[in-house]
Amino acid sequence: MEFSSRRRKFATTPQMELYGLPLQFYGQPPLENISLAEFETFAVERLKLLKTVENLGVSYVKLSEQYIKKLDFEFKNLNFPYRVDADDRKPQCGPSEYEKRRKDHISHFILRLAYCQTEDLRRWFIQQEVDLLRYRFNDLHPKLKLEFLHKNNLEYDAISIEEKQVLQDKLIDSSYGVSGITVEDQDFYKVPFQDALDLVRTRKVYLKAGYVYIPHQDVVTIVLNDFRTRLSKALALTARSLPAVHSDERLQPLLTHLSHSYLGQDYSIQKNVGKISLEQIDSLSGKSFPLCMRQLHQSLRENHHLRHGGRMQYGLFLKGIGLSLEQALQFWRSEFTRGKVDADKFDKAYAYNIRHMFGKEGKRTDYTPYSCMKVILSNPPSQGDHHGCPFRHSDSELLKQKLQFYKVSPSGISQIMDLVKGMHYQLACQKYFELTHNVEDANFSLNHPNQYFVESQKILGGGKDAKREMVDTPQRSQGNSAFKNSPAPREKAAAPANTNASQDSAEMSEDLDSYFEEV
Structure with a gap:
């Protein structure tokens, strides 16, 4: 080509x-x-x-x-x-x-x-x-x-004036916004009913002998x-x-x-590294973590372990909110050693993985926190996993229970579940943000878990330094990100793509995944 x-x-x-x-x-x-x-x-x-x-x-x-x-x-x-x-x-x-x-x-x-x-x-x-x-x-x-x-072969015949006069009362009664005056001034089209099922279902047209009579302003339904x-x-x-x-x-x-597009902030470049303390994580998880990260944190605290997908998703998120490499090693070691992993096994099986995530091992790649689309569309969780998007991957009843446990009101749960049914998972998460922060309009379009954290901190008045530094970091464009060793695309494509770099990106992703496999 x-x-x-x-x-x-x-x-x-x-x-x-x-x-x-x-x-x-x-x-x-x-x-x-x-x-x-x-x-x-x-x-x-x-x-x-x-x-x-x-x-x-x-x-x-x-x-x-x-x-x-x-x-x-x-x-x-x-x-x-x-x-x-x-x-x-x-x-x-x-x-x-x-x-x-x-x-x-x-x-x-x-x-x-x-x-x-x-x-x-x-x-x-x-x-x-x-x-x-x-x-x-x-x-x-x-x-x-x-x-x-006409160009798209949607040529329906307008009924004659005589037929319109015969059907006038029926057309007025069945058509929205049509009166005895306006019915004379507009065309009605006789269309096979199967071409206008939406109008038939909502009873907005007159149906007779397998045909519907559609006023000119409703012809858009046929087009759609x-x-x-x-x-x-x-x-x-x-x-x-x-x-x-x-x-x-x-x-x-x-x-x-x-x-797997993401069109917003680049959370891989942080000037506020180390400004989040380990002691703050539990408190922040309840106040400023999106539901996907909140459930990962809770599972880690309860089970003292996360499988590969959870470690990747949560580890990169923590990196994005400002956790330093030293803090990350301390955090994961402390938690894993409370379970079935002793300190020696952690150093052999997991410490290298964390350093690799921070670009200190292997190919020295600065890995990017996962965007919402990447969480939703890639690597769906299986039994025993806790990663993924709760609004996309959780059973509806289980999701309701989670929302109830986190004190979301019944009306709020209903609004969220309606968005989930419509497959608007990011909008459902944004509604969760609004309900848990007592705001009517979040005034932003949610595309990233780390964006959720930043916006939460703005509202709560905490993490001002972190907020300022994150806002000052470069914006990602979608296009070139595919060739910059990052899962999150950038905002504007200004130069031709680098094919070799795209191959390196795929290889690096495979390498990182292999490093995090269970031992």
Whole structure:
């Protein structure tokens, strides 16, 4: 596969025809060559957009004024197609708008490759893309809506004036927002009921002889159902081609990191190392640890041992909140020797592992604390394990019991469980943060357990030095992180990826995992 950077001449081409409308169903994959740097940047920025769509969809009523205002800002900020006028169509689409549409097209297909790998990933990707299409379709001028429908073979016939008059009372009674006055001024479409099951289920349309009569403003439901079906089939087909894609050593690490994406603070670089004392850990675990780390700490205290996955997840978290290497060795030695591991065995079997985690052994890699997406999507816990995300991996009844034990109110538990059922695991954790810190709005988007700790310390007024230093550390970009020996991606991709470095990253991860295997 060849990746090259070339200047595109702005002329009438098949791609120009493809981008003739500001919105599409992504039926045709892009055929041009792009650089790895552009590949990274497009993917990261679309992922930011989809995560914003997810957060806003839970926090606000979809298509409400606040929802639209915040999405408008994100579209402008990330330079995606935005509020195109009716006259801004082919061939008037200028170079600037063309580039936005090109980016929209290519970035969608890149994320298809990253998010077709598991059922959970596919489900999340489809939902966010459907919500995104709803917002964009409703924002289109009516003329462009009709052109979009015709281009995608969604041509439904409007009923005649005579039929509308015969069915007028039925249409008024069954259609939301339709009155005797407005029914005469708008089109109604006769559509097979299976194409509008959502409207039938919620009884928002008139159903007769296998057809429903849909007012023009509700035609978006048909568009979304059709898009969801097409995208679901496309992701299944894409999944079959993954072996061929993964054989490309340049793309495989990047696609893996995209699906485990983290777009925030870099918690591997700490200036406040040693400012957290060992005596504070028990207190901090109850006040400022996210639920995943709180359960790991509790299990460690009760069993005086954690298996490989738990040691990795919790050990890197403690490193991220400021525990020094010396403190970490003391902490783990003290706890393990209370169980079945004597001091000599600890020094032989575990001390090297901890020094390796801090970059003092082996390849001297500064390993990064796990992001929420990495905790949720990689290395699921098995029997006897305590790592992972409680909102993703715990049985629902067990999760309720944990929340009750930690004194979360019944109404709060209900809110959290609703988010869990909707597979919004990070938002469920954020709601847990709000409930346990008595705040109505956390005013941040939770993406990392160490971010949870920092934000908690801000509210509680403790750890001011740690807070200041952590905020001053560099930001991670998603793109280059796949090539920087770190599980957490960075925020902006500015340079081409280094293929050798990506191979080193995979090798180092395997090495670290092997060092932590049970003896």
